[in-house]
Amino acid sequence: MDQFLINGLISGFTYGLIALSVNLIYTPTRFFHFAHGAVYAWGAYFGYLSVVTLEFPLWMALPLAVLMATVLGVGLEVSIYRPLRRRGTTPLVLLLASLGLYVVLQNLISMMFGDATQHLSAIAVAKGVALFGARVTPIQLWTVGVSVVAFALVAAMLQFTSFGKMMRAVASDPDLARVRGVDTDMVILGAFALGSALAGLAANLVALDVDMTPTMGLNAMITGVVAMIVGGVGSVPGTLLGGLLLGLAQHLGAWTLGTQWQEAIVFLILILFLLVRPQGFLGIPLRKAGV
Amino acid sequence: MEYLLHILVLVGIYTTLSVSLDLLAGYTGLLSIAHAAFYGLGAYTSALLAVNLGAPFLVGVLAGMTVAALVSFVVSLPSLRLHDDYFVIATFGSQMILFSLFNNWIDLTRGPLGIPGIPPPVMFGWTVQSHFEFVLLTAVLAGFTYLVVSSIATSPFGRVLRAIREDEVFAQAMGKNTLYFKVSAFAVSAALAASAGSLYAHYITYIDPTSFTVMESILVISMVIIGGAGSRWGPVIGAVVLVTLPEALRFLGLPIGVAANLRQIIYGILLVLMMMFRPQGLVGRYGFGR
Numbered sequence: 001m002d003q004f005l006i007n008g009l010i011s012g013f014t015y016g017l018i019a020l021s022v023n024l025i026y027t028p029t030r031f032f033h034f035a036h037g038a039v040y041a042w043g044a045y046f047g048y049l050s051v052v053t054l055e056f057p058l059w060m061a062l063p064l065a066v067l068m069a070t071v072l073g074v075g076l077e078v079s080i081y082r083p084l085r086r087r088g089t090t091p092l093v094l095l096l097a098s099l100g101l102y103v104v105l106q107n108l109i110s111m112m113f114g115d116a117t118q119h120l121s122a123i124a125v126a127k128g129v130a131l132f133g134a135r136v137t138p139i140q141l142w143t144v145g146v147s148v149v150a151f152a153l154v155a156a157m158l159q160f161t162s163f164g165k166m167m168r169a170v171a172s173d174p175d176l177a178r179v180r181g182v183d184t185d186m187v188i189l190g191a192f193a194l195g196s197a198l199a200g201l202a203a204n205l206v207a208l209d210v211d212m213t214p215t216m217g218l219n220a221m222i223t224g225v226v227a228m229i230v231g232g233v234g235s236v237p238g239t240l241l242g243g244l245l246l247g248l249a250q251h252l253g254a255w256t257l258g259t260q261w262q263e264a265i266v267f268l269i270l271i272l273f274l275l276v277r278p279q280g281f282l283g284i285p286l287r288k289a290g291v
Numbered sequence: 292m293e294y295l296l297h298i299l300v301l302v303g304i305y306t307t308l309s310v311s312l313d314l315l316a317g318y319t320g321l322l323s324i325a326h327a328a329f330y331g332l333g334a335y336t337s338a339l340l341a342v343n344l345g346a347p348f349l350v351g352v353l354a355g356m357t358v359a360a361l362v363s364f365v366v367s368l369p370s371l372r373l374h375d376d377y378f379v380i381a382t383f384g385s386q387m388i389l390f391s392l393f394n395n396w397i398d399l400t401r402g403p404l405g406i407p408g409i410p411p412p413v414m415f416g417w418t419v420q421s422h423f424e425f426v427l428l429t430a431v432l433a434g435f436t437y438l439v440v441s442s443i444a445t446s447p448f449g450r451v452l453r454a455i456r457e458d459e460v461f462a463q464a465m466g467k468n469t470l471y472f473k474v475s476a477f478a479v480s481a482a483l484a485a486s487a488g489s490l491y492a493h494y495i496t497y498i499d500p501t502s503f504t505v506m507e508s509i510l511v512i513s514m515v516i517i518g519g520a521g522s523r524w525g526p527v528i529g530a531v532v533l534v535t536l537p538e539a540l541r542f543l544g545l546p547i548g549v550a551a552n553l554r555q556i557i558y559g560i561l562l563v564l565m566m567m568f569r570p571q572g573l574v575g576r577y578g579f580g581r
Contacts, residue, residue: 031376032376032379032380080563080567083567084566084567089566089570090375091375091376092322092375092376092379093566093570094566095322095376095379096322096512096516096562096566096570097562097563097566097567099509099512099513099559099562100513100558100559100560100561100562100563100566101559101563102559103506103509103555103556103558103559103562104555104556104559104560104563106555107552107553107555107556107559108552108556110548110552111549111552111553111556115548218505222383222387225380226384229380260391260394260395261391261395263387263391264387264388264391264392264395266387267384267385267387267388267391268388270380270381270384271369271381271384271385271388274369274370274372274373274377274380274381274384275368275369275372278372278373278377
């Protein structure tokens with residue numbers, strides 16, 4: 001039981017981190033960037049490339065992987081989404097384009113690295129330390145720490161820096177922000193950079209803790225989306241809350257129903273929230289989710 | 292020759308899927324990515340009935356369509372209150388839940404092991420066995436689907452669906468119960484997808500959950516959009532293009548694994564290019580609000 005709770009919390013912090021990266025991009029752009037899942041998966045494979053193929057030490061390899069994921073995410077925004085947005089396309093068209101991009105990027109991973117599960121075997125399998133009567137690996141502790149720090153930094157950034165203020169302005173009303181002289185394209189570019197970097201970071205932590213497959217991105221992306229919707233679009237604490245709720249629900253579900261239903265539980269929670277409280281815990285009501 | 296006929300059967304099955312999805316995505320503007328789940332419901336229902344109870348083909352087809360229509364009501368419940376991309380996310384969730392049932396309800400579906408030994412369709416004393424006979428049967432199904440969808444589209448009912456797509460609030464203001472129209476369109480679309488699933492199960496004789504993944508749903512929506520959503524021939528053209536184009540790759544002598552990836556990369560790129568330069572598709576007029 002303790003083990004399930006602790007594992008649920010650890011997963012929750014991971015989901016929270018992914019959801020934060022999704023939320024950063026969704027809040028100013030208001031479309032579901034599905035290819036973000038592919039940026040996430042590529043992040044892990046960039047890690048594989050630098051750790052296993054190039055044999056860089058971890059302290060050098062991980063920042064490099066995060067940087068490459070950032071470049072990929074920003075590249076998608078600049079080459080595909082920005083031209084589409086300039087033509088005044090709807091969020092639905094952007095979503096469809098991102099689905100196409102996702103399919104392309106996922107298959108590129110399969111072609112280059114194969115479909116088999118890969119590991120970042122740089123760190124020897126750790127025995128794990130005892131914590132509240134449960135076993136926890138050092139990587140899992142790192143994951144929780146990184147997640148907490150990332151949440152604190154992003155919350156502070158949004159609250160106190162001028163970039164954060166601009167981002168909130170674009171999120172609440174892009175036209176008004178533009179009238180007031182905010183460069184919305186710059187803000188969105190920043191959101192893509194930050195979101196992609198966090199996704200790359202999360203992917204490498206997951207790859208270090210478990211493993212990686214070419215299809216890991218879609219599930220991560222959609223779990224992030226669900227955690228964001230549950231927590232509330234645009235709300236940083238809500239996102240962490242959403243991630244923790246999903247993590248705990250999944251692991252308690254695994255404990256009572258069996259591990260095979262873990263994925264279904266996430267989507268049942270999604271459907272439940274969309275039915276009862278589409279704006280999530282802490283979000284503002286959305287017209288799109290209105291009755 | 293067998294190979295060519297096999298491609299024709301696939302074209303027929305995917306035409307049925309994309310035309311039926313067009314009723315929902317193109318005419319009503321509800322972009323569902325749960326279509327492969329309804330396709331799977333049809334396949335599993337008729338396969339289980341045929342293998343376990345020896346039910347005749349047509350009974351299996353009708354049962355599959357009924358199950359899919361009933362499940363579509365459940366899926367509609369949360370989905371239809373949502374708009375645009377929130378609707379997409381909700382159908383994504385439904386797709387994942389249904390896939391999880393196919394994959395994990397081991398007692399019923401045998402999970403990843405799949406269901407082997409599905410008998411060939413028999414109806415009115417006709418046993419459909421050769422590839423050529425299957426081409427005839429899929430052509431009948433695809434033609435039937437086309438007729439159903441195009442007659443709905445040209446009827447007053449279809450006009451309301453298009454009105455919902457263009458401006459739902461306006462349609463409501465005109466006194467239309469839009470929920471009723473959306474639920475009906477969803478049910479018809481799901482039932483038609485299920486019929487394609489039944490045919491697929493009896494044709495391949497073996498089904499497992501990997502045929503009904505979210506990637507399959509994305510493939511079908513790509514067919515609708517690349518061909519042209521909300522148009523009569525768009526989804527047909529989309530299905531023909533996306534089934535036959537990747538087959539050409541076979542003749543390049545690529546290893547099978549790479550060819551499968553390349554096939555998906557091609558339709559992914561096509562989807563992106565279409566969104567950038569021609570969101571209304573090859574022959575369509577509706578460009579998702581553009």
